[in-house]
Amino acid sequence: MSEQVKVLLETEDFRFVIRGKISHNDMPDYRIQTKHPRFDVWRDSVLLDNGIQCSYAMEDLEYAKMLVGLPAYIKNE
DSSP: OOOOEEEEEEOSSEEEEEEEEOTTTOOEEEEEEEEOSSSSOEEEEEEOSSHHHHHHHHHOHHHHHHHHTSOOSOOOO
């Protein structure tokens, strides 16, 4: 796999990237990255299945939170 990173979208909490191509099928390697709490570095949190899942996560940040394991879709009472 190539280590070239292309940033698709960067928000306060998440960064959506393509990190090269997957070697066995030559498709883009989509990932969600989160910032390390102490250091100013991004780290891979979720390896996405495909571009459609990445698009959904970029459109709906609550979905991205759910994929990462953060509380999401919290009902306001």
